Amino acid sequence: MSDSNQRTMSTRFRSYLPVVVDIETAGFNANTDALLEMAVVIPAMDESGQLVIQSSHREHVIPFEGANLDPAALKFNGIDPYHPFRLAIDEKEALRKLFAPVREAVKEQQCTRAILVGHNPAFDIGFMNAAVERTKFKRNPFHPFSTFDTATLGGLAYGQTVLAKAAKAADIAWDNEQAHSALYDAEQTAILFCKIVNQWDAFTQQA
DSSP: OOHHHHTOHHHHTTTEEEEEEEEEESSSOTTTBOEEEEEEEEEEEOTTSOEEEEEEEEEEBOOOTTOBOOHHHHHHHTOOTTOGGGOOBOHHHHHHHHHHHHHHHHHHTTOSEEEEEESSHHHHHHHHHHHHHHHTOSOOOEEEEEEEEHHHHHHHHHSOOSHHHHHHHTTOOOOTTTTTOHHHHHHHHHHHHHHHHHHHHHHHHHO
16 A cells, blocks of 8 residues: 555545444434434544544434433433433434534545444444434435444454453553443544554555
8 A cells, every 4th residue: 555545534445534433322223212422533644644533523412202211221321311411402403513524524534425433333323324314314424334343343453342342452541430421432442443444554564
């Protein structure tokens, strides 16, 4: 891979911009259970061709009308959906606020579209797509079904598929007290993704 390709995000991932997404919910069914929190972490290429975190964004979300709230899920993630200090906003406004910087980054980095990076991303893209459809949101910057999976990449690079274990194997700090917050999990996933990509690029340069 040439130096010019390394330093251009648009050529590194076939014109896609990988954007890490993590979503906290009130259950496992994207069509019936509430989306409660969503975070996106946007990477960029630095001058040396290394993948680094450019920015992070997070919104708390008001459960959509009629949404199911599974008590077991709320106990697991510790979210009180109607706590006044959450400063939650409705789904469509949350999508607007989170997608705007993604679209801007896609344009700035000369990519054609964002692609969701997640840890077992079928869950996250399922809930995101359900919210997009429910709110009739028209400007979704993400590919509708393609994803990058850090569970698979973590298994390949470190022999670990659980996020916390993969992070520890990669010498990335992990705080169990902050885990299951969308922003924390997204940022740790982004650090892991960047590290694996950068290690692979260094390996291929030496080969």
